[in-house]
Amino acid sequence: MKRLSFALAAAMLGSALGFAGAGSALAEEAIVIESSVDGIKDGQLVPDGGTIEVPAGKTVTLITNSGQTVTLAGPYSGKVEGSGGGGGENQVVAVLSGLFQRGQEGGQLGATRSIGNAFNANTYAVDMSGQVCVFDPAKANIGPPILGGSNRLTLMSVTGAAQAVVDVPSGKTVPWPAELPVKTGAKYLVQKQGNTTGLMITLKVMESRAETDLDRVLELAGAGCDAQALRLIKTIRAAG
Numbered sequence: 001m002k003r004l005s006f007a008l009a010a011a012m013l014g015s016a017l018g019f020a021g022a023g024s025a026l027a028e029e030a031i032v033i034e035s036s037v038d039g040i041k042d043g044q045l046v047p048d049g050g051t052i053e054v055p056a057g058k059t060v061t062l063i064t065n066s067g068q069t070v071t072l073a074g075p076y077s078g079k080v081e082g083s084g085g086g087g088g089e090n091q092v093v094a095v096l097s098g099l100f101q102r103g104q105e106g107g108q109l110g111a112t113r114s115i116g117n118a119f120n121a122n123t124y125a126v127d128m129s130g131q132v133c134v135f136d137p138a139k140a141n142i143g144p145p146i147l148g149g150s151n152r153l154t155l156m157s158v159t160g161a162a163q164a165v166v167d168v169p170s171g172k173t174v175p176w177p178a179e180l181p182v183k184t185g186a187k188y189l190v191q192k193q194g195n196t197t198g199l200m201i202t203l204k205v206m207e208s209r210a211e212t213d214l215d216r217v218l219e220l221a222g223a224g225c226d227a228q229a230l231r232l233i234k235t236i237r238a239a240g
Contacts, residue, residue: 043100129199133225140176152193
């Protein structure tokens with residue numbers, strides 16, 4: 001039996017409970033993930049039944065509570081319409097709102113805006129502190145730093161003596177150092193060449209059940225891997 005995506009399953013549950021009729025295009029709660037309009041920022045909420053104004057020549061991309069990506073091109077004035085499946089049991093907007101808020105407070109939101117749209121679930125930028133979700137330890141790679149500075153990184157175990165130095169050319173990846181275990185709870189101090197301080201990352205190995213990019217974003221955010229989730233949202237923005 002084929003698994004339903006997280007967003008779709010939640011939308012279907014909302015419909016089954018009578019939140020909306022099948023096939024109807026109804027206004028839903030939504031969250032902004034990309035905007036060229038001054039005054040409309042990433043993470044801004046549009047409540048169920050609320051309206052949004054998009055001037056001519058501008059665009060706003062949102063995700064609705066039923067998991068739909070909606071791009072509004074100006075001139076536009078009105079509600080955000082989706083499938084109508086974004087009932088109270090669906091937490092898509094709530095999860096994304098929390099993700100954007102944490103990203104703003106921790107600085108990951110601004111940092112991920114400066115990188116390209118490509119996302120690889122097995123490649124990890126390790127120069128932002130926090131939790132890193134690993135889906136396939138055997139295929140784990142380190143990508144180039146996204147916060148600037150030297151591409152030579154020293155990774156040091158916090159709980160042992162193991163350490164490794166890696167050089168990651170711009171636009172390339174290198175295999176995760178064999179001397180550093182990839183396991184849940186492993187903590188590493190990451191220091192760039194020339195810096196006197198470092199940052200901490202904590203690994204979490206997990207199995208992915210995601211079938212779509214949005215599923216993966218929700219999965220990463222739910223696991224606390226915010227930098228990866230915010231980076232993947234850029235792929236959804238580009239597709240929108």
